[in-house]
Amino acid sequence: GAETGAETETETGAETGAEAETGAETGAEAETETETGAETGAEAETGAETGAETETGAETGAEAETETVADGASDVGDEEVGPTLVDPCVEGHVLLEGAGFRVDGASWHPKMVGYAVEVRRPLEGGAEELFVAPHWRTCDDGACCSDTASCLARMGEDLDRAVLMGFDAVRLFGLDFRHPDGASLLGCVRLGSEGPLSECAALDMDDPGERHEALELLAGVLELATARQLRVMLSVGRADLAQPSETNAHAVLLGDLAARFAGEPTLFAFEVLEEVPQPTPPLLPAPAQTRAVMAGWYQAIREAGAPQLVTLGLGDSGASVSFDAASLPVDFLAFHPYPLGGFDASREAAYQAELTWMAATGRPWMVTATGFATDAWGSESEQLAFAQKSMIAARDCGALGYGWGHLRDTTGVPAGATGALRPDGQLKAVAGIFKAIDLSSPDGACPAPPASLNPTGATAFQVSGRLIDASGKGVPLVRVTGWTCPVFAERFHTFSGPDGKFTLRSPTGLVQVAISTSGKVPKTDVLPQCLSKNLGDTFITSASGSPGTAAPQCP
Structure with missing residues (x-):
């Protein structure tokens, strides 16, 4: 789900818009936070995915005590991590040199758009062939096309329109790779005249014949992109980081794709997981676990001889409770920030703070998916203003490139109208801005985030404090996240200011507060001072740099 107008965050890690419904990414965007996005004027209203899909959990009492967890401690050692050197003479492939992409010696600043596809069997009564099609929720008629030839033609038309808008890359998502009981499957759907009738027999990626069929289906889509000189980032489904049977199967799948x-230089990057889940603390994977899994996936791709870049979908800064940016073994970080609910001044500040935090990781990074839901969050003109401001802000904060989340709106999803096109193909006002913005030359500095964020306007509860290092110096840009109950909770966050001070506001009491850094400062080196309760009875009981360590309590 994606954020409601109430701006509550969910812990499902589900991406807004089409991705929340495609069986693919359900992401940072539906890991919807209360802190990003705001509704400004409301001339036109379309469906935007609501937080109705979020699980908010039970509201705690005002007396609820909050516990500080230094989630994300960098406890995996000091060994060197990062990309394996790729032969710089690999002609036509995108390489990462320093802080930028390069192709055959020339710098490249991608403008990317998300394109949702699925494997499908024909409408009722059709032949039994399998084919790739645009995701049915992006089609005004619920299908878009009916067989291999018509779907290739439709996808080609969509990609032509992406090129005309100024995009030079596509983030291909929606392919339903999954791992039940350690198997590797590529799901498909069978459509009726009004949408999906049922899931059809999935392709078994462990069977050589069916794996070959699946890979050739994907190759056909890459050929469409190659013909239009579009680069492709392939987002590769889902896997439960806490289940070795799934993570091991995913490593095999990635190796098969890489081999x-x-x-294929058209394929410039593997996004090996669409997004790291962001549940409440008891369900979070530990940073060491995330790193170990990612290292295995990275190795699987490199051992297959693939020179493509490797990244991991991280949602927004909230994912940092599950990873340590400084040591995550990827070539670059891929973030999916969304201005959930709108883009008024407070939400614009929250969105900018996300970009500033990303820049502070010290790693190459890119906004690979973002967007604004017309109708639910604001008008087409507000969507246009968001796109312009967010592109410039990402560029000025040093992003490798910029990705708009969806080419077409998603039907049947309240917050699904994040596309540059309506499902019937009608252009929105935002369609013209992508070609106009130059991403190659930053015009301004990346601003520091405010010491406190409050896009929801909450006043009932407030927790404040200061985050310091061992010498007592304030640590800036530490994310402070609070949850309203142990599981399935609403989530609120802020960042520490230049002096390490922060104020976290919420409409209800918080039972747990966690800190996570951007990566330059290890999480274990950040110590919360005793934090004061200013409103209500919400306060922090444990002021420790690592979980399970005895620490003084605040009054």
Whole structure:
């Protein structure tokens, strides 16, 4: 789900818009936070995915005590991490040199758009062939096309329109790779005249014949992109980081994909997981676990001989409770920030703070998916203003490139109208801005975030404090996240200011507060001072740099 107008965050890690419904990404965007996005004027209203899909959990009492957890401690050692050197003579492939992408010696600042596809069997009564099609929720008629030929033609038309808008890359998502009981499957759907009738027999990626069929279906989509000189980032489904049977199966799948497409320079990056889940603390994977899994996936791609870049979908800064940016073994970080609910001044500040935090990781990074839901969050003109401001802000904060989340709106999803096109193909006002913005030359500095964020306007509860290092110096840009109950909770966050001070506001009491840094400062080196309760009875009981360590309590 994606954020409601109430701006509550969920812990599902589900991406807004089409991705929340595609069986693919359900992401940072539906890991919807109360802190990003705001509704400004409301001339036109379309469906935007609501937080109705979020699980908010039970509201705690005013007396609820909050516990500080130094989630994300960098406890995996000091060994060197990062990309394996790729032969710089690999012609036509995108390489990462320093803080930028390069292709055959020339710098490249991608403008990318998300394109949701699915594997499908024909409408009722059709032949039994499998084919790739635009995701049915992006089609005004619920299908878009009916067989291999018509779907290739429709996807080609969509990609032509993306090129005309100024995009030079596509983030391909929606392919339903998954791992039940350690198997590897590529799901498909069978459509009726009004939408999906049922899931059809999935392709078994462990069977050589069916794996070959699946890979060739994907190759056909890459050929469409190659013909239009579009680069492709492939987002590769889901896997439960806490289940070794799934993570091991995902490593095999990634190796198979890498081996098949190693010689395809059109494919410039594997996004090996659409997003790291962001549940409440008891359900979070530990940073060491995330790193170990990611290292295995990275190795699987490199051992297959693939020179493509490797990244991991991280949602927004909230994912940092599950990873340590400084040591995550990827070539670059991929973030999916959304201005959930709108883009008034307070939400604009919250969105900018996300970009500033990303820049502070010290790693190459890119906004690979963002957007604004017309109708639910604001008008088409507000969507246009958001796109312009967010592109410039990402560029000025040093992003490698910029990705708009969806080419077309998603039907049947309240917050799904984040596309540059309506499902019937009608252009929105935002369609013209992508070509106009130059991403190659930053015009301004990346601003520091405010010491406190409050896009929801909450006043009932407030927790404040200061985050310091061992010498007592304030640590800036530490994310402070609070949850309203142990599981399935609403989530609120802020960042520490230049002096390390922060104020976290919420409409209800918080039972747990966690800190996570951007990566330059290890989480274990950040110590919360005793934090004061200013409103209500919400306060922090444990002021420790690592979980399970005895620490003084605040009054």
